[in-house]
Amino acid sequence: MPSIIGIESSCDETSVAVLKEGRILSNIIADQRVHAKFGGVVPEMASREHLKNIVPVYKVALKEAGITESDLDAIAYTNGPGLLGPLMVGSSFAKGLSISTGLPLIPVNHMEAHVLAHFIEEPFPENDFLCLTASGGHTQLVLKKGDELELLGETIDDAAGEAFDKIGKMLGLDYPAGPEIDRLAKAGDGKKFGFPIIEVDDLNYSFSGLKTHVLYYLRDHLRKDRSFIEKNLKDLAASVQKTIVETLLVKMEKAAMKKKVRSVGIAGGVAANSALQKALSELCDKNGWKAFTLENQYCTDNAAMIAMVGAIKFRQGNFGDLDLVPAARWKF
Ligand code: KG4
Ligand code: ZN
Numbered sequence: 001m002p003s004i005i006g007i008e009s010s011c012d013e014t015s016v017a018v019l020k021e022g023r024i025l026s027n028i029i030a031d032q033r034v035h036a037k038f039g040g041v042v043p044e045m046a047s048r049e050h051l052k053n054i055v056p057v058y059k060v061a062l063k064e065a066g067i068t069e070s071d072l073d074a075i076a077y078t079n080g081p082g083l084l085g086p087l088m089v090g091s092s093f094a095k096g097l098s099i100s101t102g103l104p105l106i107p108v109n110h111m112e113a114h115v116l117a118h119f120i121e122e123p124f125p126e127n128d129f130l131c132l133t134a135s136g137g138h139t140q141l142v143l144k145k146g147d148e149l150e151l152l153g154e155t156i157d158d159a160a161g162e163a164f165d166k167i168g169k170m171l172g173l174d175y176p177a178g179p180e181i182d183r184l185a186k187a188g189d190g191k192k193f194g195f196p197i198i199e200v201d202d203l204n205y206s207f208s209g210l211k212t213h214v215l216y217y218l219r220d221h222l223r224k225d226r227s228f229i230e231k232n233l234k235d236l237a238a239s240v241q242k243t244i245v246e247t248l249l250v251k252m253e254k255a256a257m258k259k260k261v262r263s264v265g266i267a268g269g270v271a272a273n274s275a276l277q278k279a280l281s282e283l284c285d286k287n288g289w290k291a292f293t294l295e296n297q298y299c300t301d302n303a304a305m306i307a308m309v310g311a312i313k314f315r316q317g318n319f320g321d322l323d324l325v326p327a328a329r330w331k332f
Helices: 033-038 043-065 084-101 110-119 160-170 178-185 208-224 228-259 274-287 304-316
Strands: 004-008 013-020 023-031 074-080 105-109 129-134 139-145 148-154 263-267 290-292
Touching (some): 004 043, 004 304, 013 304, 023 043, 023 304, 074 304, 105 304, 110 263, 139 228, 160 228, 263 274, 274 290
Parallel strands (some): 004 074, 129 263, 263 290
Antiparallel strands (some): 013 023, 129 139, 139 148
């Protein structure tokens, strides 16, 4: 089994991981606090943070894994999709490492890696597997049939994580607001504000309507009572979270029924949401499906999932070269 170093830099986490003999020996993740006040990731600031972090994170990943460069067989890195500047930093580092060590390069698709993160520690399922990948940039329903991944549906506008973050910003929360909404919602009443579940065609999603609805709702109530948000913060958080979770799972259930799938999982940053995990487990109990959830370090962006896909591609002999340019948009 190959020893792979994984490098992830598609958004605002700089991460390096080591996979050896099918086990993750280290998965170092440096997140970036600089975006907190802006309500979202500022691409140029993200690139600069990656530049600062990449070498120290790489060194710590090797040290924690207890290996040296000479123990490695290949370098897997995120080639896209993601923010172009941040992708350039990770891919350039990977290429430099490849030149200095002579190790082969393996470009990895970030969205494929989110889905396959489920099998870092679990064996591949024998049957078809349906994954809902919900992050700050994407919301996708993906069917894994053998080695093939098929995109069944996706958001036509904002991503689910983006809805958490943008609505969180309206509520006065720092970026990323998802984890804070999750925390506040634990003490809130999710039924207090009946926000709408936006319905779009087929297995696609839309979240921008919810964002606009909450914006006007808050504006109208703030006119009458300037401390409306303050007084209702926990209930607002719980209501927003409940609406997003229900929107996500309605389509997931529809997709699983349509494709007759019995193994379903959630991935991406939003998969760390406790209400989504609970609702998925209830949905699976109701239908007799097996639920796949992930520990938090494998939900949000991480290099372990990149190293894992790297190991699969290594066995397939699927390598890249120095000329490959990172792709901000890249379908699997
Ligand atoms: O996968 P990820 O780390 O980065 C992207 O590829 O986008 O996802 C980040 C997103 C952010 O929008 C963040 O608010 C959301 O995941 N997120 C959560 C939670 N933890 C992270 N959303 C809801 N509840 C959480 N516990
Ligand atoms: Zn991601």
